[in-house]
Amino acid sequence: MNYRGTCEQAFRWYEQHLGGRITEMNRHGDRPNPSLPADWSDRILHARIEIGGTVLMGADVPHAEPMRSAYLTLAFDAAAEADRAYARLMDGGEAFMPMASTPFANRFAMLRDRFGASWMLVQQDEPA
Numbered sequence: 001m002n003y004r005g006t007c008e009q010a011f012r013w014y015e016q017h018l019g020g021r022i023t024e025m026n027r028h029g030d031r032p033n034p035s036l037p038a039d040w041s042d043r044i045l046h047a048r049i050e051i052g053g054t055v056l057m058g059a060d061v062p063h064a065e066p067m068r069s070a071y072l073t074l075a076f077d078a079a080a081e082a083d084r085a086y087a088r089l090m091d092g093g094e095a096f097m098p099m100a101s102t103p104f105a106n107r108f109a110m111l112r113d114r115f116g117a118s119w120m121l122v123q124q125d126e127p128a
Contacts, residue, residue: 073120
């Protein structure tokens with residue numbers, strides 16, 4: 001994931017609100033790059049977070065644009081967990097498809113969070 005200067009804020013938010021665990025965070029100042037603005041030394045060069053069984057990597061990139069056609073997907077065992085994650089990600093976010101029951105999932109939603117990341121949330125009942 002590329003962020004326009006908010007990678008650390010996003011990852012710390014995902015850690016706190018989605019139960020993630022940041023396992024790495026390196027700053028641009030650790031490896032200076034003359035093509036970056038001078039005030040970017042504290043911005044993130046490389047970060048890694050684990051959310052459930054998923055690993056997400058991110059960086060701050062000048063002029064980064066929000067994802068438009070790719071979605072991060074979180075799968076949940078229980079409807080309440082999916083609904084809770086949806087409510088948290090929607091805080092400052094935008095729903096493309098509000099959380100609902102669909103023919104393929106008990107709970108499903110598509111949204112963009114406050115940091116510009118697009119997400120699909122899904123909870124399917126176990127097959128009988």
